Amino acid sequence: MSEQGAGREMLKMHNVSKCFPGTLAVDCVDFDVRAGEVHALVGENGAGKSTLMKLLAGSFNDYTGTVRIDGQEVKLHTPAQSKAHGVGMIYQELSLARPITIAENLLVGKLPVRGLFINDREVKRQARELLSRVGLDKLDPSLPVSAISQCEAQLVEIAKSLGDNPKILVMDEPTSALSSEEVHRLFAIIRQLKAQGIAVIYISHHLQEVFEISDRVTIMRDGRRQGTYQTDRITKAEMTHLMVGRSVDEFYAQRISAIGDELFRVEGLSRWGFFHDVSFSVSAGETLAVCGLAGSGRTELARAIVGVDRYDEGRILLQGEEVRFANMFQAIQSGVVYLTESRSVDGLAIRLTAAENIMSAHIPDHAKGIFYKAADGNRDVQELIEALNIYPAAAQRQALNFSGGNQQKILMAKWLATNPKVLILDEPTRGVDIGAKEIIHKAIDRLAKQGTAIILITSDLPEIVGLSDRAVILRNGHVIGEIPRNGILETELLMAANGEGEYVHV
């Protein structure tokens, strides 16, 4: 361990683990950062990067393993403890309050006072000082945050965390909302912070950025560390391979799909600011993957198709006839259904029973006039519970008392119960264990074999490889290419989502 000023080991995590019900999110990971170094952390969604960083931020009090900061062993059981030990976090979503001034945001919780009153001059002086550290010398700190640009807000956010004099700064996807010019400005700031001896941990899906800014890179997969490399000694291809790693062939049996006639077509669909001129078609029995990074407009696209959100231009054809759903009810009646991304927010009614959740989307189908008896759906519910192996098989148990994987199966059952013609799946296996994942995948495959057209939106690349017949690439709201069945490989998908590779046309 080198002990000179720069390059001193600021953070050393040894053998840390953290588990959630059913999954080991971080599994015996070693991770370290030196002062004045940018250490990138990469991996697919669910690889454990965010959990590892949350652990560092003091979000969990039940992790195992040891964490040393600046050579001293510390406990990070609350966010306050982490902060006190010099860990600064900058999240993807800004934590600034938009209506109040930049200065007040920067100095929140530690506004300088004179007697009972706030010392305005001192507030401005301190705010200016912090802003100058991120190159925003010219910005007036008395402006409200709502008056500045997204990029400036991002930099103000960094300035805010610098106010606590962090030794370690964690940046989680800091560029997701920035243009390429702004990214370069951010990188200049990061280099300055490096020069000031701060240890920076940089999380990103954009591999290009990782190569540009980081000194070392750690690759994670399935909660484990796959390796740590000097960034200049690893190639993009090697990195991609390590991120993707596992052999898919063992997990997914060879699929044989019987693709029928075209069932569903989207032509030139646009919703200003979200997605533009999106066209694709899906046939009966076909699984089409929509491949793109989070924020590429894929969820917005799905919501517009089923009538939850509006769209501005374009048309949707179901079995050759134009349809425009005013709400989800019409979509379901026509057989177009959408399994939402977040089961706890808009998927399940978590306090209702499994049976009530499974039936919730097709109460009208079981109703006799205005009357409806919950027990009438029991047979369907029981069949679905068996088909999807929901454990425990207790229809009358509240959804919140099931594990994450089984909750996801309940959500899947809810949509299977509606007998869809076109099924749009948004992250159907996010945050579930391998066992549940396999069962959900088999259900999707079975449905495709019965002639359902499936649109699969997922960040899980092996899932796309294992399930889909074709993939469209969505980037920044535009379709930039299509990958045929034989071209669907994880490396290719990862490149395509980043706007590169042979199938990208724009």
Added chain:
Amino acid sequence: MSETNFDSNPACTVHRVRETSKFAQWINRLGVYVVVAALLIIGMAVAPTKFLSLENIRNTLQSVSLMGMVAVGMSFVVYSANFADLSAPMIIAFSGMITISSIRMGFVPAFVIGVLSGTLLGAISGFVIGKLRAHPVIWTMAYNFVLSGIVRWIYMGSQIYPDVIAPDSAAVDTFYNLSRASIPIGDFSLSWMTVVMLAMIVLGQLILKRTKFGNQLKVVGSNYEAARLSGINVTGVIITVFMIAAFCFAVTGVFFASISKMGAYYNGEGYDFRAVTAVLLGGMTLMGGKGDMIGTFGGALVMGMLTNIMNLIGVSTFEQYMVLGVAFLIIVWITTISDRKLGKS
């Protein structure tokens, strides 16, 4: 591949989903009827002869009836996770006054007009909350204030009397009789008001449990977004909820005006708060989607019995206010705790 593979990892036992505690389950299963039983025992202890007399039972049921009707309406609002309809007092007052104003058209038309106009007032709330997504508490509070202004302006802030509006009319007698007539059952007699309340409880229970609307309402109350994304017409459901609630308030208003033989803007005062207390006592929670009308009936009984016992032992009205207020706080506290134990993980 078995599901439980991952559970065998010893490091993973920390964050198991906790089963609901015994206490919370117990509170949920027996619910409010434990309190009803306790109050029965207390009542017999403090006034052994009086408490169980037919006279006293009839009085208690009578006083429970009005609040019970309001509570049925309020239950729908609470069940839909819209907290409470605070415009109940003015809808009660307004529909009573409309009925009295139109009493010259005959009793039945006046009754129908009063109830319909009350229900329409609820439809407006439903539209503003369901369609425009106003916050239910803020909106109904403001709405109540506006309605109170309108009613005072129309009637110049004074009471109205049916026998002044239509002297010597048979309709007025029928109107007075509405709250005074009763159905004899052996030695006992049950007032019409109580019958109407019981009918509302039964009907409300049927609507909640056995109709398409009730089952969709349960999903809406439990998770609004999930309901919307399940193809449920959430706007329609919420408008219907506020209309049903206002219908119940309006019927209450007509009975209230009949009891007091007059209409006044202050007729419904305090009913919002007491009805919400009864509903929460009955096992519904402000998070919505939980509880039923049987519980609400229990809650209304508890409120009535509590008042009755306090009257029997000579607690003054002012002191009763304090007791009811404290009871409300305790209920909210207990239900919040048991919600937290049952609800969000």
